[in-house]
Amino acid sequence: MAVATFPVAFDNPACTTREAWARVPQEPDPKRRAELLDACREQLRAADATLVAHYYVHPDLQDLAQASGGLVADSLEMARFGARQPGSTLVVAGVRFMGETAKMLSMDKRVLMPDLDANCSLDLGCPGDAFSAWCDAHPGRTVVVYANTSAAVKARADWVVTSSCALDIVAHLHARGDKVLWAPDRHLGDYVQRNTGADMLAWQGACIVHDEFKALELALLKEQHPDAPVLVHPESPPAVIALADVVGSTAQILRAARDSAATRFIVATDAGMFHALQQQNPGKTFIAAPTAGNGATCKSCAHCPWMAMNGLEGVLRCLRDGTGAIELDPALAARARVPVQRMLDFTAARRGGAAPGALVPGIGAA
Numbered sequence: 042m043a044v045a046t047f048p049v050a051f052d053n054p055a056c057t058t059r060e061a062w063a064r065v066p067q068e069p070d071p072k073r074r075a076e077l078l079d080a081c082r083e084q085l086r087a088a089d090a091t092l093v094a095h096y097y098v099h100p101d102l103q104d105l106a107q108a109s110g111g112l113v114a115d116s117l118e119m120a121r122f123g124a125r126q127p128g129s130t131l132v133v134a135g136v137r138f139m140g141e142t143a144k145m146l147s148m149d150k151r152v153l154m155p156d157l158d159a160n161c162s163l164d165l166g167c168p169g170d171a172f173s174a175w176c177d178a179h180p181g182r183t184v185v186v187y188a189n190t191s192a193a194v195k196a197r198a199d200w201v202v203t204s205s206c207a208l209d210i211v212a213h214l215h216a217r218g219d220k221v222l223w224a225p226d227r228h229l230g231d232y233v234q235r236n237t238g239a240d241m242l243a244w245q246g247a248c249i250v251h252d253e254f255k256a257l258e259l260a261l262l263k264e265q266h267p268d269a270p271v272l273v274h275p276e277s278p279p280a281v282i283a284l285a286d287v288v289g290s291t292a293q294i295l296r297a298a299r300d301s302a303a304t305r306f307i308v309a310t311d312a313g314m315f316h317a318l319q320q321q322n323p324g325k326t327f328i329a330a331p332t333a334g335n336g337a338t339c340k341s342c343a344h345c346p347w348m349a350m351n352g353l354e355g356v357l358r359c360l361r362d363g364t365g366a367i368e369l370d371p372a373l374a375a376r377a378r379v380p381v382q383r384m385l386d387f388t389a390a391r392r393g394g395a396a397p398g399a400l401v402p403g404i405g406a407a
């Protein structure tokens with residue numbers, strides 16, 4: 042079996058998303074890349090702006106965020122960090138729900154995105170109206186939604202979770218006797234249910250990237266690399282999770298790779314992660330978990346087409362022209378902020394961090 046190691050995704054001319062709906066920016070040549078980086082740095086300074094980037098976006102944006110005093114992180118840390126920034130503008134390099142979450146926690150700031158059409162299959166697969174009707178049909182359950190949802194869906198929820206805190210929060214709810222209505226990722230929901238024993242009804246959404254990892258081919262790859270721990274994101278199918286040595290969010294995968302004595306790993310998450318994995322562990326080797334196999338639908342590159350819509354040109358454009366601004370109705374944002382703040386308070390308390398309600402005073406845990 043061919044082993045794909047990083048880089049696998051960022052300059053793949055065979056990928057049809059380059060010409061199709063995803064509007065993936067062309068790779069700039071070295072001269073243009075240097076010009077764009079200079080111009081973005083200058084515009085960030087001039088606009089009193091901070092760039093917050095997700096681990097799945099292009100390495101250029103991750104490097105720019107780090108070099109300019111911003112942050113590269115998972116969605117939970119992006120939300121926390123953005124709310125703490127003193128500047129007037131946040132640029133969120135990621136997908137739409139991340140921009141919305143940043144905006145609802147910082148309504149006084151301008152929140153810009155390189156491309157407002159960068160979305161997420163989980164968000165798109167859980168429309169606000171249908172979700173609200175589903176909640177109405179199941180009264181008495183505590184509504185827990187993944188961060189990968191619109192502001193409208195969050196506004197209907199009791200709790201928001203990310204993949205890094207979903208287990209802890211649902212275990213907490215289960216311990217106090219709550220029954221859970223879960224949306225939208227079915228694989229993460231299944232993983233959380235099996236590990237907490239909670240009574241959960243789950244929406245049947247999926248991430249189009251993680252859904253493509255293949256268990257049979259992963260088992261064969263493991264046989265070729267018996268020394269390599271398998272690190273898996275919990276949006277992956279249960280049969281893939283069953284082969285994992287570590288199941289966790291992007292930040293938890295990074296921590297596992299850093300803390301392990303192993304020098305070689307098999308990784309089942311978006312290819313964008315390999316940049317931070319390699320940067321933080323220069324002596325270690327990271328092997329992409331297989332997505333191609335008998336059951337594959339797109340011979341996937343394991344890179345989110347929406348995350349790939351973020352590029353340096355887009356960062357420059359939104360800063361220079363003020364395009365890509367996230368607008369949220371204040372009343373909707375106030376409702377959606379409540380379950381997000383519960384998550385932030387819960388995780389801060391678990392970490393012994395900031396006092397509950399530190400970001401949005403007056404909101405306690407449900």
Ligand code: SF4
Nearest residue numbers: 161162248249250345
């Ligand atoms: S990788 Fe999956 S969960 Fe993340 S933004 Fe893309 S579609 Fe959504």
